[in-house]
Amino acid sequence: MAEFTLTGLRIVHQVAAAGSFTRAAELLGYTQSAVSRQVAAMEAAAGAPVFDRTRRGVALTPAGQVLVRRATEILADMAATEWELAGLRDRLAGRLTIGAYPTAVMALVPRAMAQVTSGHPGLAVVLEEASTPALLRRLRAGRSDVVVIGVGHDLPDYDLGELRQTTVLQGDLLVVVPDTHRFAHLDGVTVPDLAQEHWIAGDGAAGEPQFGAWPTLSDPHIAHTARSWSTRLGLVAAGLGITVIPDLALPALPTGVRAVTVTDSRWPGRATVAVTQPHPSPQAQAMVTALQNQAARLRGTTA
Secondary structure (H helix, E strand, C coil): CCCCCHHHHHHHHHHHHHCCHHHHHHHHCCCHHHHHHHHHHHHHHHCCCCEEEECCEEEECHHHHHHHHHHHHHHHHHHHHHHHHHHHHCCCCEEEEEEECHHHHCCHHHHHHHHHHHHCCCEEEEEEECCHHHHHHHHHCCCCCEEEEEEECCCCCCCCCCCEEEEEEEECEEEEEECCCCCCCCCCEECHHHCCCEEEEECCCCCCCCCCCCCCCCCCEEEEEECCHHHHHHHHHCCCCEEEEEHHHHHHCCCCEEEEEEECCCCCCEEEEEEECCCCCHHHHHHHHHHHHHHHHHHHHHC
């Protein structure tokens, strides 16, 4: 009788995050046939298909959604177990520099930093916030140990050759509205519902993930643009428009606004990825593990 395995769950989780067998194999360092075999074994254990294969990649079936949700929880628990056991064996020390794009700094990266420093008080962690091209230049030059970037739809095809990539979070987008808005108490909205809204758009530096109006909305009305999240959310709270926000930033929402889900099959999503040198130091690997652990926790609290 087929059984679930950690390797199989990890591969299913990566395929779901990457959106294709080929991309998952590249990220994991496996052959595509090995990935296919593991997915087939997990489908046998589940007793149902996990993915629907399409020309654009793969999509989760209902059984796949259950399996990936549980796999996220199991892998987070295993990462936490490995973290605790590592703490019994040694205590990392020295200095670690982590760079990240601004949205990741709102909640995910600070929580991962807190996890690392609480487990290893001898390790000094330095945070740098910058655009993705600058982050990658610093990583290649050896001035950063870990950088956190966004990849996917409408983002540049960054040169990540010879670098190690770990998918931290496959992200969703939501809209943020004033808590007095007609959407504020709805379970969700559709793209046509957004057609007449005024939008607060981001004006980030080149190379940063940009957040304008809803990405598949035609001819949106941009009422204001602002560089910082605090300004954008302040404009929303004042009733001057609505804005788009990735789910990894939800824990940092201020009072006076609400996040609302949007049903949109045309939005392929983006991913948050931790990038290191091909052979990361133990300190860098500890940070990557903490990022994965905190991403799973954020996903659990915002699901």
